[in-house]
Amino acid sequence: MSVATAEPRPRQHAARRPAGSTLTGTGTMIRFILRRDRVRLPIWIGAIVLSVVGSLPTFTETYPTAADRQARADLLDNPATVALTGPGYGTDGDDYTFGAMTANELLLWVAIAMALMSILLMVRHTRAEEETGRTELLRAGVLGRHAGTTAAFTVVAGANLLIGLLLGLLMPGALDELSMSSSLLFGAAVASVGLVFTGVGALAAQVTEHARAATGIGAAALGVAFALRAIGDVGAEALSWLSPIGWAQRTKVYVDDRWWPLLISAALTALLMAAAYATTSRRDVGAGLVQPRPGSPRAGKDLASPLGLAVRLQRGGLLGWGVGLLVFGIAYGSLAPSIEEFVSDNSTLQDFLGDAGSLIDGFMAMVMMMMALLAAAYGLSSMLRLRGEETSGRAEPVLATAVSRTRLAASHLTVALGGSLVLMLAGGLGLGVMAAITLEDGGMVGKMLGAAVAHLVGIWLVVAIVVALFGWAPQLVALGWVVLTYGVVVGVLGGFFQFPDWVTKISPFHAASSLPGGDLGTVAVVIMGVLAVALIWIGLLGFRRRDLTTT
Amino acid sequence: MTPAIDVAGVVKTFGTVRALDGLDLRVSTGEVHGFLGPNGAGKSTTIRVLLGLLRADSGTVRLLGGDPWGDAVALHRRLAYVPGDVNLWPNLSGGEAIDLLGRLRGGLDEKRREDLLERFDLDPTKKGRTYSKGNRQKVALVAALASDVELLILDEPTSGLDPLMEAVFNEVIDEWKDDGKTVLLSSHILTEVEKLCDRVSIIRTGRIVESGTLAELRHLTRTAIAAETTRPVTGLDGLPGVHDLVTEGDRVRFSVDTAQLDGAVRHLSGFGIQTLTSQPPTLEELFLRHYGDELAAAEVGASS
Numbered sequence A: 001m002s003v004a005t006a007e008p009r010p011r012q013h014a015a016r017r018p019a020g021s022t023l024t025g026t027g028t029m030i031r032f033i034l035r036r037d038r039v040r041l042p043i044w045i046g047a048i049v050l051s052v053v054g055s056l057p058t059f060t061e062t063y064p065t066a067a068d069r070q071a072r073a074d075l076l077d078n079p080a081t082v083a084l085t086g087p088g089y090g091t092d093g094d095d096y097t098f099g100a101m102t103a104n105e106l107l108l109w110v111a112i113a114m115a116l117m118s119i120l121l122m123v124r125h126t127r128a129e130e131e132t133g134r135t136e137l138l139r140a141g142v143l144g145r146h147a148g149t150t151a152a153f154t155v156v157a158g159a160n161l162l163i164g165l166l167l168g169l170l171m172p173g174a175l176d177e178l179s180m181s182s183s184l185l186f187g188a189a190v191a192s193v194g195l196v197f198t199g200v201g202a203l204a205a206q207v208t209e210h211a212r213a214a215t216g217i218g219a220a221a222l223g224v225a226f227a228l229r230a231i232g233d234v235g236a237e238a239l240s241w242l243s244p245i246g247w248a249q250r251t252k253v254y255v256d257d258r259w260w261p262l263l264i265s266a267a268l269t270a271l272l273m274a275a276a277y278a279t280t281s282r283r284d285v286g287a288g289l290v291q292p293r294p295g296s297p298r299a300g301k302d303l304a305s306p307l308g309l310a311v312r313l314q315r316g317g318l319l320g321w322g323v324g325l326l327v328f329g330i331a332y333g334s335l336a337p338s339i340e341e342f343v344s345d346n347s348t349l350q351d352f353l354g355d356a357g358s359l360i361d362g363f364m365a366m367v368m369m370m371m372a373l374l375a376a377a378y379g380l381s382s383m384l385r386l387r388g389e390e391t392s393g394r395a396e397p398v399l400a401t402a403v404s405r406t407r408l409a410a411s412h413l414t415v416a417l418g419g420s421l422v423l424m425l426a427g428g429l430g431l432g433v434m435a436a437i438t439l440e441d442g443g444m445v446g447k448m449l450g451a452a453v454a455h456l457v458g459i460w461l462v463v464a465i466v467v468a469l470f471g472w473a474p475q476l477v478a479l480g481w482v483v484l485t486y487g488v489v490v491g492v493l494g495g496f497f498q499f500p501d502w503v504t505k506i507s508p509f510h511a512a513s514s515l516p517g518g519d520l521g522t523v524a525v526v527i528m529g530v531l532a533v534a535l536i537w538i539g540l541l542g543f544r545r546r547d548l549t550t551t
Numbered sequence B: 001m002t003p004a005i006d007v008a009g010v011v012k013t014f015g016t017v018r019a020l021d022g023l024d025l026r027v028s029t030g031e032v033h034g035f036l037g038p039n040g041a042g043k044s045t046t047i048r049v050l051l052g053l054l055r056a057d058s059g060t061v062r063l064l065g066g067d068p069w070g071d072a073v074a075l076h077r078r079l080a081y082v083p084g085d086v087n088l089w090p091n092l093s094g095g096e097a098i099d100l101l102g103r104l105r106g107g108l109d110e111k112r113r114e115d116l117l118e119r120f121d122l123d124p125t126k127k128g129r130t131y132s133k134g135n136r137q138k139v140a141l142v143a144a145l146a147s148d149v150e151l152l153i154l155d156e157p158t159s160g161l162d163p164l165m166e167a168v169f170n171e172v173i174d175e176w177k178d179d180g181k182t183v184l185l186s187s188h189i190l191t192e193v194e195k196l197c198d199r200v201s202i203i204r205t206g207r208i209v210e211s212g213t214l215a216e217l218r219h220l221t222r223t224a225i226a227a228e229t230t231r232p233v234t235g236l237d238g239l240p241g242v243h244d245l246v247t248e249g250d251r252v253r254f255s256v257d258t259a260q261l262d263g264a265v266r267h268l269s270g271f272g273i274q275t276l277t278s279q280p281p282t283l284e285e286l287f288l289r290h291y292g293d294e295l296a297a298a299e300v301g302a303s304s
Helices: A012-016 A026-036 A040-062 A066-076 A079-085 A098-125 A127-132 A134-139 A147-174 A180-207 A211-234 A244-249 A261-282 A306-333 A336-345 A347-353 A356-391 A395-399 A405-439 A443-454 A456-472 A474-497 A501-505 A522-545 B043-050 B072-076 B094-105 B110-119 B133-145 B163-178 B190-196 B214-219 B258-269 B283-297
Strands: B005-014 B017-027 B032-036 B058-063 B079-082 B151-155 B182-187 B199-204 B207-213 B222-229 B242-248 B251-257 B273-279
Touching (some): A040 A098, A040 A147, A066 A098, A079 A098, A079 A211, A098 A147, A098 A244, A127 A134, A127 A180, A127 A211, A147 A261, A180 A211, A180 A244, A211 A244, A211 A306, A244 A261, A306 A356, A306 B094, A336 A356, A336 A405, A356 A395, A356 A405, A356 A443, A356 A456, A356 A474, A395 A405, A395 B094, A405 A443, A405 A456, A456 A474, A456 A522, A474 A501, B005 B043, B017 B199, B017 B207, B032 B163, B043 B058, B043 B151, B043 B182, B094 B133, B110 B133, B110 B163, B133 B163, B163 B182, B163 B190, B182 B190, B199 B214, B207 B214, B222 B258, B258 B273
Parallel strands (some): B032 B182, B079 B151
Antiparallel strands (some): B199 B207, B222 B251, B222 B273
């Protein structure tokens, strides 16, 4: 036997070819994502940048004198407002700058918008692709295991940084008082929140098999981040230091300009991405961390109608939202005593307000408004499930049985309307019970539940708009989100921007906005109710008359 | 007796695409009707019109004596449908989906359900997304076949099934046929259609180009003949319906229009037939005759 031939030799062609890594193909994937989102990305970036930059010039009109600004600053300095928007920096003294105003009033909302953008886009380009099976097709080609996640992260992180940069460059031009260096920090601060939630989205996409659930996990994380800073800002500040939004606010941008809190965000983003990569290396394509369990071989009694199906499909989501709103209510209800204390400690305010009651009512009304917006977001997404069933082809076999179009649509409509009722009751109950305990005032429960119910017609109107779109222009159903966004901007930022009356009043969430404490806009409620019924009727009529679309 | 399906002059457009262009389709009660055509010819569009999921722009559509658009719910109690691309609910098990679809139609035959699950070898406890394409199709098949209906509409039902399951499917459809039930079977698998169907309609770019019993359609095709004779054959090229004639000494090969087969064989016998092989016409041949040019041009028709 020859010794020389026993020596193994590396095969020549293998050595010549690039070995490839888990990142092979990332560049191609980045271009692919940019191509797919060539409309979506500019819309997100443009909408966020333009709404911030566009709103800045109004500051000088709404708050022309130092005294006007100081009056606004004084309004911020109470636990009710702090819980909603964050700690007010630079409000002491007698020079409340436009910069401090921008940071105190806008930073939180811009950060939330960017966090939402990041979660949605990240899940869209990772888990959603995997769920449809398209990832499998790509991974069968020359594509590294981490290329997809890396490309999605690059694009979404890039979008966040671009928004931050554009804000930094454009904000000084829109409002002279804002310096370039501080504005860049503002941009970096909101981008840092977006980056953290890009990481959250990447990790959430690893945990579950379903894109919808991944988005839900991301949104829940955002809710936790919001609640932590709310409770922390009012009292236990340590909690705010657990929240990415808290870090962004603690840059004290335009007042102290501290960059270092953003290092924590950067570190957390890196950690989240590392966790996402580690998970990708361990799991199968298409699988999540949670393995699906076998189901029942027979359907239960409730699964015998389109409504039974709609409930079955949506009950998990409704449960998640319900727990979320309940916790949200409890968290904010627990803040009520801080407001009471604040007023009794402050004799000038006491003379002005009479007692703590009206400040608490105002606070509760604001919390109710946010709950209503959340419940409407649920109602919207729940109604959009019907469109999802249609485009996925799952509505087709159902409609080929003895189920009419109207019955199928009505089943999802019932879940959307009933689900938003459940959510408002859960949130109102959490808020009311917690406020009743902490304030020792049993009447709070009834008051909050009443306010919760009063908001329903407005919420249902948003759902009704989606039904009408679904019937007549199904490809435009997503416009429902525009209506909701309008409600958010007007409802949450209206106090600051002082919009013209009619702008505020056409929001579906205006009629019940002063409850508890104030009066319900009865006429508006009746009009909205009639409008909602009409839109639903028109929508169902349209669905009966149009072709079913399947992609 | 009213035909189970009676479609006349149906036009359906999507934007500028004319998916159905004056389609006529007639399926008698009790027959298994093959609906043949390549991808994108308009098979699925036709079926969706029949189910009232799409509305025809013009023409008349009658299904089980009713109007599929207006009386959808009532008619759907009497039919079952298996889509070509079955998409199941990710969080529902196969068994739950079967029960749900059956109950929505008005009830399932429990014994048939059990029997079909066993014959199709389907695990009903798996969740929607964990099924393979073929198994998703089986879920839809069991849901449809376990119900007590008059009409079965199947859109390429075997495209994901393995040969073993295809055989089971053929058996089950034969049983349906024996019960006198009507089946519309869309397919592009010719052998399947030849095996199962009484009548066949061939669709091309939204129009029916051939329709009839298999025997009638065979009539339109040519039989391939190869023979050895004691004396060299002459005069064959003068006969009507003879094509592609090749003569090599005492061997001869040609194809002949099936209608002229008798004359050609009679002529051959005059030269002393030693051996004779004849290849019966296949649907494939007919199919290729209608689509050959299309295959070559890779013409993209209306989306199905």
